[in-house]
Amino acid sequence: MIHTLWEQGRLTGDPILTAHRTVGDLAQYWQDVDAAKAAADRPLYSTYAYHPQPDGTPGAVLWGSTILHPGDVGGEFHMTRGHFHLDPSRGELIIVTAGTGELILMNRDRAAHTVQLEPGVTYWIDGALAHRTVNTGPDDLIFWCAWPADCGHDYAAIESEGFSLRRFRP
Numbered sequence: 001m002i003h004t005l006w007e008q009g010r011l012t013g014d015p016i017l018t019a020h021r022t023v024g025d026l027a028q029y030w031q032d033v034d035a036a037k038a039a040a041d042r043p044l045y046s047t048y049a050y051h052p053q054p055d056g057t058p059g060a061v062l063w064g065s066t067i068l069h070p071g072d073v074g075g076e077f078h079m080t081r082g083h084f085h086l087d088p089s090r091g092e093l094i095i096v097t098a099g100t101g102e103l104i105l106m107n108r109d110r111a112a113h114t115v116q117l118e119p120g121v122t123y124w125i126d127g128a129l130a131h132r133t134v135n136t137g138p139d140d141l142i143f144w145c146a147w148p149a150d151c152g153h154d155y156a157a158i159e160s161e162g163f164s165l166r167r168f169r170p
């Protein structure tokens with residue numbers, strides 16, 4: 001068993017898979033690559049995941065959180081990498097508990113739209129859509145996700161082509 005620390009946006013107990021990503025970890029994702037190089041060491045977001053059953057287990061549900069820090073890179077708001085699920089029938093539930101931002105959703109034909117994120121927003125992400133979160137506010141954007149362990153993750157499509165929508169500070 002683990003504990004979900006709602007206020008802090010993270011999980012404790014065992015096993016919790018943790019990742020801390022910097023602006024530089026997303027070097028090629030930003031429109032302004034030079035600004036990204038200058039801010040390479042800046043903390044961008046942290047993820048915490050609880051796998052009660054091994055990743056890939058059919059029927060299992062995984063649970064995790066992301067703390068996406070406020071800021072921008074050359075005017076482009078801080079964001080997560082974004083990814084497709086390999087199995088388009090496997091969606092994902094997102095619950096926002098702090099901060100403000102946008103969820104960018106895009107299909108394989110690159111048609112994209114956004115959902116406004118604020119505390120309390122609970123949204124079902126269609127498994128056929130790539131999804132990326134963007135922090136457009138002054139505080140940490142904290143959200144929680146539950147997803148099928150057998151959804152699979154396709155990062156390559158986004159790493160090479162990006163999303164057809166970007167979000168910049170006005």
Ligand SMILES: O=P(O)(O)OC[C@H]1O[C@H](O)[C@H](O)[C@@H](O)[C@@H]1O
Nearest residue numbers: 047064065066080081082083145
């Ligand atoms: O993995 P990224 O696309 O960078 O997004 C960061 C995280 O966002 C959400 O919390 C997803 O449920 C996680 O699976 C993902 O790791």
